[in-house]
Every structure is written in C-alpha cells, then in structure tokens.
Amino acid sequence: MRTHVYIDGYNLYYGCLKRTPYKWLNIHALCCALLPQNDIRAIRYFTAQVSGTPHDPDQPTRQQTYFRALRTLPQVSIHLGHFLTHEVTMPDAADWKNGRYTGRQVMKTEEKGSDVNLATYLLVDAFDDAFDVAVIVSNDSDLKEPISVVRNxxxxxxxxxxxxxxxxxxxxxxxxxxxxxxxxxxxxSQFPNTMQDAKGQFHKPTRW
Known part of the structure; x- marks a missing residue:
C-alpha cells in the first residue's frame, strides 16, 4: 500500500533519541524496518533549526550535518518551523507547592510551526490521494483532529x-x-560514520 510517513522530529528526538548513541538516525531505514510490507513513497521530516547556546555552541553545526545526511535519502523532505526563545516570569516550584508565589525569570524555548506543518501536509496529501496509509511518528495529542479527519x-x-x-x-x-x-x-538504522554527497565527504558528529 502506498505509504507516506510524517515525522515530528522534536517528538522523536525527546521521545527516544536524546541521551542515546542513536542520534545519527537513518529515518528511511527505520521506516523500512518497522513497515516492511509498505510501499514507502515519501517521508516528511518536520523540525526547527536550533541556535547555539553558551553551553552548546556547536549544536547548530551538528544539526546541519544531520540535515545533510537526510538529504542523501531521495524519499525524505525536510520541513522547517522555528524556535522562539524569550524571557518569561514563572513561579518557583517549591514555593508554588507551599501556597506562595515567587516569580523567577527564566529563558523559555518553544518550537513553533512543526505540528501545524505536519498537520497541513498530512491533510493536503490525503486530499490529493497521495497515499493509502499515513504513518505518524509522534505521540503529540495535538494531532488528534487532523488524524481523525484523514481516517474518517x-x-x-x-x-x-x-x-x-x-x-x-x-x-x-x-x-x-x-x-x-x-x-x-x-x-x-544508523547512517555510516562517513558519508558522501554532491559536496564531498562528511562525517558523523563526534559528540554523537
């Protein structure tokens, strides 16, 4: 059956990749392993570009290297949202539990656009009759309504x-x-440590 896969990259990363040695993930190989009977026509990968932080200035470089690896897969397309970082006042947890409010200034980072982009492409592809099976790589309850529409x-x-x-x-x-x-x-389902594309040779990030 014609199959499209829709990957919430943020949900995938925090759900089963963070703090593992498996971040150099070949998502096409993963899908083929889990869906061996399906004719996988397209894999849409939704994420946002990260920015470096004082604690991890090389994070954007690692991400771009991973994008480079993904672009060697002809079935895969990358769809980018964005991250929004801003200073907010939030209650201190210990004081909150004790019935007191003490505001603390914190830096809050939110991913914007990925879930909306995923829902949009899922619905448009269904309308275009591009697939028989839609496979969602996410556990985000916000996707309930578009998934319900595509099914029903x-x-x-x-x-x-x-x-x-x-x-x-x-x-x-x-x-x-x-x-x-x-x-x-x-x-x-890992990429090889050394890869080749039209620009030349590149390598798995050393911290991965």
Missing part, C-alpha cells in the same frame, strides 16, 4: 510509530496499528 473523512489507514513509552490516549482510538520504536531498531 478520507478513509485512509492510520499508523503510529510511537517514540515514547506510552501511546497518547487521544491518538490511540484513531490508529489502525501502533508500533513502538525500540532501541534495537534504532541501533540497526
């Missing part, structure tokens, strides 16, 4: 590849099938 209005099969420990109760009723992304399949 367009009659498409919905799959979820879950990057987190538990499946969202909001999403579960709309999935025809759910598969867990486990460490073993991540380990077996």
């Amino acid at each position: 209005r367009f009659g498409k099969t919905i799959g979820i590849l879950n990057p987190q420990k538990r499946v969202s109760r909001a999403l579960k009723p709309y999935a025809h099938f759910i598969k867990q992304i486990r460490p073993g399949v991540l380990k077996n």
Whole structure:
C-alpha cells in the first residue's frame, strides 16, 4: 500500500533519541524496518533549526550535518518551523507547592510551526490521494483532529510509530496499528560514520 510517513522530529528526538548513541538516525531505514510490507513513497521530516547556546555552541553545526545526511535519502523532505526563545516570569516550584508565589525569570524555548506543518501536509496529501496509509511518528495529542479527519473523512489507514513509552490516549482510538520504536531498531538504522554527497565527504558528529 502506498505509504507516506510524517515525522515530528522534536517528538522523536525527546521521545527516544536524546541521551542515546542513536542520534545519527537513518529515518528511511527505520521506516523500512518497522513497515516492511509498505510501499514507502515519501517521508516528511518536520523540525526547527536550533541556535547555539553558551553551553552548546556547536549544536547548530551538528544539526546541519544531520540535515545533510537526510538529504542523501531521495524519499525524505525536510520541513522547517522555528524556535522562539524569550524571557518569561514563572513561579518557583517549591514555593508554588507551599501556597506562595515567587516569580523567577527564566529563558523559555518553544518550537513553533512543526505540528501545524505536519498537520497541513498530512491533510493536503490525503486530499490529493497521495497515499493509502499515513504513518505518524509522534505521540503529540495535538494531532488528534487532523488524524481523525484523514481516517474518517478520507478513509485512509492510520499508523503510529510511537517514540515514547506510552501511546497518547487521544491518538490511540484513531490508529489502525501502533508500533513502538525500540532501541534495537534504532541501533540497526544508523547512517555510516562517513558519508558522501554532491559536496564531498562528511562525517558523523563526534559528540554523537
């Protein structure tokens, strides 16, 4: 069956990649391993460009190297939102629990656009009859409505590849099938340490 995969990169990273040695992930190999019977026509990867911080100034370089690796995969397209970082006042947790409010100035970073972009492409591709099966790599309950429309209005099969420990109760009723992304399949779906593209040779980031 014609299959499109929609990956929430932020949800995937924080769900099963952070603090693992598997960040150099070949998402096409991952999808093929988990969906061996499917004809995977397209993989849409939704994320945002990070900025360096005083604690990790090389983070953008690692991300761009990963994007370079992803662009060697003909089935994959990258769709970028953005990060918004701003100073906000938030309550101190200990004081809050004790019935007091003490405001603390903190830097808050939010990803903007990825979930909306994913929902948009999911709906447009369904309208264009580009797939028979839509597979969502996310556990974000905000995607419930577009997934429901694609299943019930367009009659498409919905799959979820879950990057987190538990499946969202909001999403579960709309999935025809759910598969867990486990460490073993991540380990077996890595890019080679040294890669080649039209610009030349490049390497897996050393900190990964």
